[in-house]
Amino acid sequence: MKIDNDTKKFIKFRLENNVPEVEDLTPIELREMRASMASVPPEHQVQINHINEIKIKSENRKIKLRIYSNNNNDQPLIIFFHGGGFVMGDLDSHDLLCRHLTKKSKCKLIAVDYSLAPEYKFPCSLEDSINAVKYIFENSKQIKFDKNKVVVCGDSAGGNLALIISILSKEQKLPKIRGQILFYPWIDFTMSRPSMNIKLDGLIVKKSTLDYFADHYLNDNDDVTNWNISPLLYSDFYEMPTTYIYGAGLDPLIDEGYALMKRLKSFKNEVHYKVYEGQMHAFVSNVVSLPTSIMCINEASDAIKQIIRND
Numbered sequence: 001m002k003i004d005n006d007t008k009k010f011i012k013f014r015l016e017n018n019v020p021e022v023e024d025l026t027p028i029e030l031r032e033m034r035a036s037m038a039s040v041p042p043e044h045q046v047q048i049n050h051i052n053e054i055k056i057k058s059e060n061r062k063i064k065l066r067i068y069s070n071n072n073n074d075q076p077l078i079i080f081f082h083g084g085g086f087v088m089g090d091l092d093s094h095d096l097l098c099r100h101l102t103k104k105s106k107c108k109l110i111a112v113d114y115s116l117a118p119e120y121k122f123p124c125s126l127e128d129s130i131n132a133v134k135y136i137f138e139n140s141k142q143i144k145f146d147k148n149k150v151v152v153c154g155d156s157a158g159g160n161l162a163l164i165i166s167i168l169s170k171e172q173k174l175p176k177i178r179g180q181i182l183f184y185p186w187i188d189f190t191m192s193r194p195s196m197n198i199k200l201d202g203l204i205v206k207k208s209t210l211d212y213f214a215d216h217y218l219n220d221n222d223d224v225t226n227w228n229i230s231p232l233l234y235s236d237f238y239e240m241p242t243t244y245i246y247g248a249g250l251d252p253l254i255d256e257g258y259a260l261m262k263r264l265k266s267f268k269n270e271v272h273y274k275v276y277e278g279q280m281h282a283f284v285s286n287v288v289s290l291p292t293s294i295m296c297i298n299e300a301s302d303a304i305k306q307i308i309r310n311d
Contacts, residue, residue: 001200002249004278010289011202011280022085022204023212027118031088037286038092044288046099053091058131059124064113065132066091067143068102076149076308078102078109078181079133079165083156083285085186085213086117086125094155097285097297101153104301107308108145110136114161118216125217126228129161130168137175149308151179153300155284156205156253157213159185163231163260166241179242179307181300183284184253185260187232189214189224193255200250205281207252232260237267242310244303246284246296249277272303 003011013019022030050069055062069075078101082094091113102109114128133152140147154162159182169177191214196207218229227234243264247257254275261273276283276296283290284297 002278003200004276004292006290006292007250007278007280007283010286011200013289014202014204022209027087027116027216031090031116034084034088034093035090038095040096041288044096046096046103048099048102056132056135058115058128061115061120061128063115063128063132064091065136066095066098066111066113068098068109068111070102070106072144074144074146075106075108076151076304077136077145078105078107078304079136079150079152079162080109080111081114081129081152081154081158081161082111083154083158083183083186083282084116085210086122086157086217087213088116089157094285096287097155100287100294100297101301101304104298105304107151107304108143110143121219122217122222122229125157126161126164129165130174133165133174147175148178150175150177151181151304151307152177153181153183153304154185155183156186156282159183160187160231163187164228166243167227167231167234169241170239177241179244179304181303182243182245182257182260183296183300184246184248184251184281185257186210186253187230187260188256189218189230191252193259195255196252198250198252198254203250203280205252210252232256232263237264237269240264240267240269242307243269243271244300245271245273246300247273247275248279248281248283249275250279251281253281274299
């Protein structure tokens, strides 16, 4: 088992400070703990020229969108969905990652603050994501982006939502998505693959963590083989957008990303896959503690540029 030096230091910090397991906290406590980790030291801050938030209606609720841009021209656009097991995460938890992607890809980026479980169980987060994408395209002139150069991106649970958006786009139920960037996506709620057995003290996410999230996210009668919950199990992956998948070696979800790569290739899609063997789940959004994340963010930003160039 390979463990990078920054991963070792982060695990040591978590163990020495008795950081509680995710599944031992209530959702409120979990969100508070995640919020406490969002502060960014000056040396890690990334300046973006224009950041503003808007509220939109989604079903019977309102959600926020945060728009990042370094200029006001009609730029290519990234639509970003954050991770957090559908239970935690928000615009602030992934703000630094979004700033990096905006700056390095030279794109505009819109982050979607979808509703969280257990207050809003499935399919609320998916409904919010779909409604956000519809709103964004319907208001392209005001937002100022190139509708022909849109990429979706997400980590973990956000990767689940991004993949479903791409599927709906392929089915022509949503506007055209040119590419998708998926960081260690959680896309199979059967949780039956061998990597679910990965165990190492100090990891942020284990199978028991995913069970905790699933218990909060799903309703009692939900079918985990429904592709709107487990998009890896979607039946027809022909004509999907160009896909880049980034995995972490110390992650119970690594087999899901690999399986998606194999399925997409079997349907003749362009797909690129890379594993950061010595990293854990959630490393890309933990830039300060796990600086290897910058390598992955740089690669993803280059991938976005490549997708846009090939358009």
